[in-house]
Amino acid sequence: MSTERELVFTSGPFRLAGTLTVPDGGGPHPGVLLLPGSGPLDRDGNHRRLPLGISRDLATALATAGIAALRYDRRGVGASSGRFLRTGFHDNVDDAAAALAALTAAGEVDPERLFLVGHSEGALTATALAARGGPVAGLVLLAGTGRPGTEALRWQAARLLPSLPAPVRLLLRLTRTDLVAKVARNHEKILATTGDVARVGGRRVNARWFREFLSYDPRPDLARIHAPVLALTGDKDLQVDPADLAVIAANAGGPVETLRLPDVTHVLRRQPGTPSLRAYRTEVRQPVDPSVTDSVMHWLTARSR
Known part of the structure; x- marks a missing residue:
């Protein structure tokens, strides 16, 4: 109790x-x-x-x-x-x-x-x-x-790929999208920001947290x-x-x-x-x-x- x-x-x-x-x-x-x-x-x-x-x-x-x-x-x-x-x-x-x-x-x-x-x-x-x-x-x-954080999130992207729904994996193949490379590009965009909040991929993210986490x-x-x-x-x-x-x-x-x-x-x-x-x-x-x-x-x- x-x-x-x-x-x-x-x-x-x-x-x-x-x-x-x-x-x-x-x-x-x-x-x-x-x-x-x-x-x-x-x-x-x-x-x-x-x-x-x-x-x-x-x-x-x-x-x-x-x-x-x-x-x-x-x-x-x-x-x-x-x-x-x-x-x-x-x-x-x-x-x-x-x-x-x-x-x-x-x-x-x-x-x-x-x-x-x-x-x-x-x-x-x-x-x-x-x-x-x-x-x-x-x-x-x-x-x-x-x-x-950069290494951890790239490992995560590679690990998640096989677990994505089949239609999503098919779309990635058809569009020749490298998920790990796309994640890395998004990280580069965030690291280039200076404000607390940024818009990435059409949504607002806590950019300062990401910059600090990726670098930690x-x-x-x-x-x-x-x-x-x-x-x-x-x-x-x-x-x-x-x-x-x-x-x-x-x-x-x-x-x-x-x-x-x-x-x-x-x-x-x-x-x-x-x-x-x-x-x-x-x-x-x-x-x-x-x-x-x-x-x-x-x-x-x-x-x-």
């Missing part, structure tokens, strides 16, 4: 709002800051088009292990102020630092036992934040890349981190190369444990057979797979005693 309370904090001029889940029983408890993937996600990890619920499921699971967890709405989402499209990658790291300070100050939490748990972009956010120094006892990197290489920051790391990726991930687990392990400055979970996808659910993005909508009707939550809980529990 657990209780939840609203936790509001500031990051520069912005007011950010989240939920602190606290286990029953006497505290102070070990604490986890949950950092979500990319996109305008609310505190539960939901996008208006796809209710992923990753942060919510992790917070619930952690409470059963006696671990408190803070999750929050990103800028311009839910009860948080700001504008999502004008928020950069490094702004997200600043917001995470403010959230960690709020978690540290929470009376229910032991400031000597604070951990970062990030999914996808959140894994990079956790890496960049921990590299700044501060009270972090360990990191859990879920579906995190170990290479610069996590390896130097990993080398600055001496706290223990758990890096976990599913072998059905279409958006992050599972081989990056070895890159993370090779570059981290402290002890690293890596897990490559069978049949687990980027959204941390189980998907038998050939992986497909189209299956996400069905997958998210189920909670985060127990192989993920159990691995995270066991690792954190062992290091928070």
Whole structure:
């Protein structure tokens, strides 16, 4: 069992709002800051088009292990102020630092036992934040890349191609469109912009975030981190190369444990057979797979005693 309370904090001029889940029983408890993937996600990890619920499921699971967890709405989402499209990658790291300070100050939490748990972009956010120094006892990197954003997104484009619907693949062949090259050209267009927001392919994108993400290489920051790391990726991930687990392990400055979970996808659910993005909508009707939550809980529990 657990209780939840609203936790509001500031990051520069912005007011950010989240939920602190606290286990029953006497505290102070070990604490986890949950950092979500990319996109305008609310505190539960939901996008208006796809209710992923990753942060919510992790917070619930952690409470059963006696671990408190803070999750929050990103800028311009839910009860948080700001504008999502004008928020950069490094702004997200600043917001995470403010959230960690709020978690540290929470009376229910032991400031000597604070951990970062990030999914996808959140894994990079956790890496960049921990590299700044501060009270972090360990990191859990879920579906995190170990290479610069440009390399990661080009790998993603190549990996996604076989999973696209047959009519789309046929159209690409008929028009002689090289999907990876097209993605690279779009990246070049974004890197040439200077504003916070740009129009690419007929739609508005958060250009500053893309410029910073494409240029960010996590390896130097990993080398600055001496706290223990758990890096976990599913072998059905279409958006992050599972081989990056070895890159993370090779570059981290402290002890690293890596897990490559069978049949687990980027959204941390189980998907038998050939992986497909189209299956996400069905997958998210189920909670985060127990192989993920159990691995995270066991690792954190062992290091928070």
